[in-house]
Amino acid sequence: MSNVWLITKRELVGYFTTPIAYVFIVIFLFLNGVFTFYLGGFFERGQADLVTFFSFHPWLYLALIPALTMRLWAEERRSGTIELLLTLPISMLQAVLGKFFATWAFTALALALTFPMWLTVNYLGDPDNGVILAGYIGSLLMAGAYIAIGACISATTKNQVIAFVIAAVVCLMFLLSGFPLVLDFFDGWAPELVVAAISGMSFLSHFDDISKGIIELRDVVYFVSLIVFWLFANAVLIELKKAD
Amino acid sequence: MTTLVEISRLSKRFAYITAVDDISFQVDKGEVLGFLGPNGAGKSTTMKMITGFLAPDAGTVRVGGRDIAEEPVEVKKRLGYLPEGAPLYPDMTPAGFLGFVGAVRGLRGDSLRRRVADTVKKVNLQSVLEQPIGTLSKGYKRRVGIAQAIMHDPEVLILDEPTDGLDPNQKHEVRSLIRNMAEDKAIVLSTHILEEVDAVCTRVIIVAEGKIVADGSPTELEARSNLHNAVTLVVRDRDPAQVKQELVKLNRVAAVECVARNGLVHCTVRPENSDSIVAAVSGKARENAWAVEELHVHRGRLDDVFRAVTTAESKRS
Numbered sequence A: 001m002s003n004v005w006l007i008t009k010r011e012l013v014g015y016f017t018t019p020i021a022y023v024f025i026v027i028f029l030f031l032n033g034v035f036t037f038y039l040g041g042f043f044e045r046g047q048a049d050l051v052t053f054f055s056f057h058p059w060l061y062l063a064l065i066p067a068l069t070m071r072l073w074a075e076e077r078r079s080g081t082i083e084l085l086l087t088l089p090i091s092m093l094q095a096v097l098g099k100f101f102a103t104w105a106f107t108a109l110a111l112a113l114t115f116p117m118w119l120t121v122n123y124l125g126d127p128d129n130g131v132i133l134a135g136y137i138g139s140l141l142m143a144g145a146y147i148a149i150g151a152c153i154s155a156t157t158k159n160q161v162i163a164f165v166i167a168a169v170v171c172l173m174f175l176l177s178g179f180p181l182v183l184d185f186f187d188g189w190a191p192e193l194v195v196a197a198i199s200g201m202s203f204l205s206h207f208d209d210i211s212k213g214i215i216e217l218r219d220v221v222y223f224v225s226l227i228v229f230w231l232f233a234n235a236v237l238i239e240l241k242k243a244d
Numbered sequence B: 001m002t003t004l005v006e007i008s009r010l011s012k013r014f015a016y017i018t019a020v021d022d023i024s025f026q027v028d029k030g031e032v033l034g035f036l037g038p039n040g041a042g043k044s045t046t047m048k049m050i051t052g053f054l055a056p057d058a059g060t061v062r063v064g065g066r067d068i069a070e071e072p073v074e075v076k077k078r079l080g081y082l083p084e085g086a087p088l089y090p091d092m093t094p095a096g097f098l099g100f101v102g103a104v105r106g107l108r109g110d111s112l113r114r115r116v117a118d119t120v121k122k123v124n125l126q127s128v129l130e131q132p133i134g135t136l137s138k139g140y141k142r143r144v145g146i147a148q149a150i151m152h153d154p155e156v157l158i159l160d161e162p163t164d165g166l167d168p169n170q171k172h173e174v175r176s177l178i179r180n181m182a183e184d185k186a187i188v189l190s191t192h193i194l195e196e197v198d199a200v201c202t203r204v205i206i207v208a209e210g211k212i213v214a215d216g217s218p219t220e221l222e223a224r225s226n227l228h229n230a231v232t233l234v235v236r237d238r239d240p241a242q243v244k245q246e247l248v249k250l251n252r253v254a255a256v257e258c259v260a261r262n263g264l265v266h267c268t269v270r271p272e273n274s275d276s277i278v279a280a281v282s283g284k285a286r287e288n289a290w291a292v293e294e295l296h297v298h299r300g301r302l303d304d305v306f307r308a309v310t311t312a313e314s315k316r317s
């Protein structure tokens, strides 16, 4: 366990020794503000809640999280440091988890820095803080799924740009899979069960439930199993591709 | 004698070539094994398999009696490894990096700080401890790489071209560092600098196209050179042809070359079967009353042997 922490710490410090951390946090907070207050019509709605704030998160993560995950493995493979990392006395699982937790913790920090939003609604009205807490938990869980996908994709290439683009596309598919556009594509020729499965894979439907304040087991299980699956694939891919 | 590294029938294929082809050898405690071979011979690939980075297609690696395929983490604890080209995290400082590696190696608190300080002193990194590694010169990067490999005082050290890019002083320092550590370790190092082999290695393995083509102590290998026990004779004020004529008459002499240079005649006399002929040559000189300026016996040169065994291999295939 301490090895996971050591790797997490190294990666986290890595975010802050480069401009990535600051750029990410500033843009994340800025876009959150813009989306919530202008696009989301926060004041016009006259509701003391953070529904609009959370509803933009899937889209924000789509653009921003692949930028955090793209270097996780691609950079190690390009520079050869992967040889250093994987010949240290750590297991593959520890390496994969260490990197995942670093990005997740960093995202959690960025999310925590949106607290003025929470202060604002509490100042303006009398929101249900339980619902808001659920929203934060759901958002963080969903971020974990994005990160696991991004980390896994980063393991397949030495090129960070490719890692970014493919991760964004895969995340987009998970995001859109509940939309008619995607379902229509499968409808007609794919078995009904598959279509149902695809629509059940969507981030949006699961996140919507949680952000309304209902933390249901199946939504939590959904995100956690997505994370587990993609991290497992991550470990397998590194094992296969590390020599290339 | 404890055998610390046992490699048996190791093979690795890549898409187009067999990089390592059925290699077996052992390294004992106290040995410094020089791993030589032309570019692309499979040295780095072999080292990557010994350190558990690459899984072999066939064969086993045992370190300290443990199979790396079965107990990778245990084996890696006992290994120190400098990968080819000394890859490092450019954003970290040497201090931060060595702290990280030491912590992963299980060192904590005071003992970690002490060990980092000791290692830093050994490889002369004091002046750059807080400078990002990415901005260090090549030689300093190499030293950081060596530092991370030796900091936990491992039983087995695998160093892929450890002195590449170092200045002559640092080369000397690193070689004495390796010699000083050798006693209670098994060390494998690859190099293209043959003088390094004489300076630090107790044993040499030459590989070519994935196979071992020579294995022995540096002296044994030098003895295989066709210059082994050849004699160089330099005499003053004589006619080269005449000197040569005299020397060829000697028993057990295979070839004589004589050239005149600055009024001196330089002769190289090669014996048959590496026999010792120096006494006969000096007798001849006395007999003819040559003014001898220089007379010495060759041990043989490793690079001759290297060229002979590695080019023979590629001709065969």
Ligand SMILES: Nc1ncnc2c1ncn2[C@@H]1O[C@H](COP(=O)(O)OP(=O)(O)OP(=O)(O)O)[C@@H](O)[C@H]1O
Pocket (backbone or CB within 6 Å): A243, A244, B014, B015, B017, B018, B019, B037, B038, B039, B040, B041, B042, B043, B044, B045, B046, B084
């Ligand atoms: N990941 C890889 N994919 C395909 N081929 C590879 C890979 N790694 C090494 N090779 C090939 O394996 C062969 C052996 O390479 P290796 O790096 O072990 O040689 P080396 O003896 O270390 O050479 P050098 O002295 O140049 O460092 C080379 O032909 C190389 O091209």
Ligand SMILES: [Mg+2]
Pocket (backbone or CB within 6 Å): B043, B044, B045, B084, B160
């Ligand atoms: Mg090499």
